[in-house]
Amino acid sequence: MQVSLRRTVALAAMSASVVVPALAAPATASPARASLQAAAIPTMQFGDRGPAVKQLQERLKAMHYDPGTIDGIWGNNTSVAVWAFQKVNHISPASRVGSQTKAALAHPRTPAPLVPKGAKNRAEVDIKHQLLYIYKSGRLVLTSHISSGSEKRYYSQGHWSVAHTPRGNFSVYRKAAGWETSPLGKLYKANYFRGGYAIHGEPEVPLHPASHGCVRVPMHTSNIVAALLPIGTRVYVRG
Template sequence: MRMKLAGLAVLVSSLSASLVAAPAAEAAAKPTLRYGAKGKYVKYVQERLRALHYAPGKADGKYGTDLRFAVLAFQKVNGLAPNGTVGRRTWAALARPKAPARIVSGGAANRVEISKKRQLVVVYKGGRVQLITHTSTGSGKRYCHQGRCEVARTPSGNFRVHRKINGWRHAPLGDLYKPVYFYRGYALHGSPSVPLYPASHGCARLPMRHTADLLFRIVPIGTAVYVR
């Protein structure tokens, strides 16, 4: 009896090791994908990220800007260095993806979470993730405009969407594409520049145009916005 149990334990251990090793082995067999790549593997990544509620754009097998931003967001959610390259570790994470960490507990079912620490925006509908995207929030640097100097900070707190503009808004501090305002003049908005570090005057910048279009469409006025 003991011999049978011992044999069973060895079998279970062997199977567990095989299951853990499988994604790594599969990942090693796939090509490394970078911006500009083309083909079936790129299309697979586009379809996979779309299914996981990122915004990789059209599944056309071309590694462009939309896919790069989606990969950056995915890598951050999965604890990987965001470099936009789909290598062995990113392939393995695509096989066993993590859910984004929530920044609030007990929040509204329909909400937007802006994480300044992770530089991520997550949109929830009915408590379910609808969109995960990279963002760039307030730089924390001092700036001056028309004789008034301030520090570029994205305010933390609990807010609600109170205004939306379907198009460009040419504001004193820059152009905002489809801004979704959540506190005074602070908004989530599309921008041609969304670096990997906090760089804005205080708004939460979003990738152009697919991501900004999608967020504008799925976030109505009145939606709760949590910034931490």
């Protein structure tokens, strides 16, 4: 397994209860007021604590990213949400809010659908930018950082293969309620869309393609993803 941030505590994610409506933006935050509040966010980084971090987490959640618990503590969960936001806004991902990220928080970019005429309920996997988008009733409800196939050769079960994430149009055909063990490792709450390929939780989701072909999502986000991808949900993989 490749290492990026300090290893996420998987047990907390396994026991988390997911309520999908919580993904919705707070009704009290008008776009204009949210932009003014975001403009006041100071420079900060991984490890920081306090009201400014909490404000950042609230802003990310309102835009349908997943910073985890809104607690004012910048840990791994906040970092991966910041990475996703930065990538959507064409900023080099880093565990830091600088001038570019502050400006984007005040005036965020709305990502264009990869498949504009796709199913109303769908997952879009953007391999090029290492992002996952989930739509419900045609509305974007979650954007997440991912790590897909590394495109490197590996040896397993007597033969060589390439760690490639298949591109194309698929559907979720099987789901796992918790951890499963495959010949290539463990998968948490896997949403299988083709053969052994799945969108699943993983403690290590680095800033580069690192999997054997599956689409890794952060552990804390995997519970939300599992709730949003029932059997039959369309999965579009591009890039």
